Amino acid sequence: MEMETTLSEEDEEEEYDEEEEYEEEDEYDEEEVFITPQSNIVSMYSSRTEKDLREICSEILELKYAILSQRDNTRSCYQAFQRFSQEAKVVNEVVVELKNNYSAHKSIVQDLSSGVTSELDALERLYGKEIADLQNSELEHLLNLDNDSPQVVFLQNLDMLLAERKTEEALSMLLDSVEIIESNSLEISKRKDMLVGQLVATSNQPCIKYSDLKKALEGLIKLGREASAQELFLKVFASRLQRKIDSFLPSCMIFPNTYTAILSKLFFSTIMEAANEFDLLFGEIEPHASLLVEWAESEMEQFAHLVRENAPSLETTSALCSVCICIQASLNYCIILESKGLKLSDLVLFLLSQHVEEVIDKNFRRARKMVLDLSSQYETLDQSWLVGLHFSADALTNISLRNNVKKFMSLIKDILDQLTPMVVLHFRPIIMRKTHQLFDKYVEIMAKAIPTFCEDGTFIYPKEQTYFKTETEIQQLALLNSISAITDEFLPVAISKMLESQGELKEPDKGLENLASISREYKNWRRRIQHSSDKIIEHFCWQYVMRLIYTRKGKARLDAHAYLELEGDDLIGDLDPLPSLAFQALFARMQKLESNLNEELFGKEKVQKAVLSGIIEAMLTWLSNDQEFWRMMEDKSWQFDELGLQQFVLDLHFIIEIAISGGYSSRKIHQLGSAIITRAIGAFAARGADVQSALNEDEWFSHVAKAAIRRLMLVVPLSRDSLQSDDNNIFLHDKVLESGDVSSSWSDFESNSIDSFASLNKAGVETPGYFSSYE
Secondary structure: OOOHHHHHHHOHHHHHHOHHHHHHHHHHHOOOOOOOHHHHHHHHOOEEEEHHHHHHHHHHHHHHHHHHHHHHHHHHHHHHHHHHHHHHHHHHHHHHHHHHHHHHHHHHHHHHHHHHHHHHHHHHHHHHHHHHHHHHHHHHHHHHHHOOOOOHHHHHHHHHHHHOOOOOHHHHHHOOOOOHHOOOOOHHHHHHHHHHHHHHHHHHHHOOHHHHHHHHHHHHOOOOOOOHHHHHHHHHHHHHHHHHHHHHHHHHOOOOOHHHHHHHHHHHHHHHHHHHHHHHHOOOOHHHHHHHEEEEEEHHHHHHHHHHHHOOOOOOOOHHHHHHHHHHHHHHHHHHHHHOOOOOOHHHHHHHHHHHHHHHHHHHHHHHHHHHHHHHHHHHHOOHOOOOOOHHHHHHHHHHHHHHHHHHHHHHHHHHHHOHHHHHHEEEHHHHHHHHHHHHHHHHHHHOOEEEEEEOOEEEEEEEOOOOOOOOHHHHHHHHHHHHHHHHHHHHHHHHHHHHHHHHOOHHHHHHHHHHHHHHHHHEEEEEHHHHHHHHHHHHHHHHHHHHHHOOOOOOOOOHOOOOOOOOOOOOOOOOOOOOOHHHHHHHHHHHHHHHHHOOOOHHHHHHHHHHHHHHHHHHHHHHHHHHHHHHHHOOOOOOHHHHHHHOOOOOOOHHHHHHHOOOOOOOHHHHHHHHHHHHHHHHHHHOOOOOHHOOOOOHHHHHHHHHHHHHHHHOOOHHHHHHHOOOEEEEEEEEEEEHHHOOOHHHOOOOHHHHHHOOOOOOOOOOOOOOOOO
């Protein structure tokens, strides 16, 4: 009883209504259980031993646990039954709804059926009598005829020919007996249908001869079934083409470069043959030819699918070669088919253009990866012939540059050599754009060979491994020479050779238009690759100026102290004023650089001027953007008198006159110089000084700058012997240029740096003209 009480208390704590109902039923069942009296229990178990009683107790406990487990299982099954009942209820509602919909649709169908039946009955009442009268009259006419009459004999003979499948004779009988056909149209039409069925069955035979096929199709045409004849005709050619394709496809992998040419020949030769026979059978009638065009277009779709499906790996040269051959062969065939009224060239380009562009893109991506993997390219170089020989660093750099340029141009050549005239005609803009992108990436990688010089006097090299490093000026100029050779010679020659293939195409109607388009695209392409080439020149010029301005100790050789807190008379009264020492050193370095450029870039005046002009622009750009310089110049706590302003303006005119006298001046140089002078005058005027009285006319500064250039040009020979230096002075000829008039920071110049600024006689290594021709 205690167990029953405990269970009832636990049941009262349940939260769900279903479980409470189940508990009430369980309690009701428990009330009905028969309870054995205590006296009977005592008499029954008094004779039992303790061991037996323990076994009985254990069995009772097991029974208790089994009852509890059964009760839990029953409860869970009851809950599942309730969920199933709910779902069954929902399904019953859906079934009822479906029955209602079915009843509604059934009534609609019955209404439509009754309406159609009534309409048919009305039509039958109107025309049925006339049809029946006509059939009866023809039947009575045949029955009334004598067995020996011509009409009966004709029909009997015709039936006999049809039974013996003598289609030619049956056809000739039908065509010759016009009067009998007109009088017995119903019977004759039935026999015509039988003859048409026999002709169609003959045409559908898989191994039929073309002569038999032609006779069957001609018979269909004579019977007025031209549409069926055309469909059968094209079906035969389609099956013939499919058999050829099935026999050829297994050998596609054996010929990865030329399988598209064979595939093109199979398709277009079949279409050409079908077009010729089509004209012979059906004539050149436009409505009939439209069915031929539809069939040819469907075959072109299958052709494009097979080209894409059987193509080799898209990034390989074989894929590019095969797709170029495919375009060339297909469009050549299309030109021939245009005479038959089949214009398929636009469709072929539409179906294959995406595949061609993808193959071109993949090949240029492969070339890009090879350009990026410079370290692996270096390992492939044959250096066995260098063993036992001694070369300078500059000579080895030139050898590496030559091999590098050959490797890059071989990548370009491998792609361009696969292109056919038709591919160049239709995909020329994509090819030229991809070529420029590849060259731009190549220039970006090669620019990393020039180390970056920081303001703290240290060099920063790229983290990734580079093909080589150019640490000397000669090596860097050799690098610029190689890039300019690609820009001005190798790439333009390769692209021009590719564009010359357009002359092989005979399109007089579009000749002038194509020529103008090619010329315009080529000029734009040259402009883009020149812009890419200018990037490495700008990088070289900026690093060159940074090494000139900053020392290895991180000090600036040119700062605002050169123009502030100056003492002495102004420059206007000086007979021979000179620019600051930093700008004199710049002039000496420019002279040396110009000499090196004449040797390393001989005959490339355009590149030489671009380098020299870029250095002047980089110098002015640094001077315009250096915040520390202008912070001091515009700080009113520093003395900025007339002498400092005059010296600064003279230095700016001096550097501009260097560019003008060298023939490499530019609009940007003049704009930067004017902007810097204007800013300096503003800083001077902000201190309350009179600008008009402090400065002379611009012509005076230009004249003085030119005179200074002529004086500095007289310092010959510019070598270590002619350039003497001590702590504070630099001697040019017999005139002493007092460095105290300029920044004292110039005394930090190392002697080797000064020598490199002024010396034009370099103990260089003979550098052969590696880029005179491309092999």
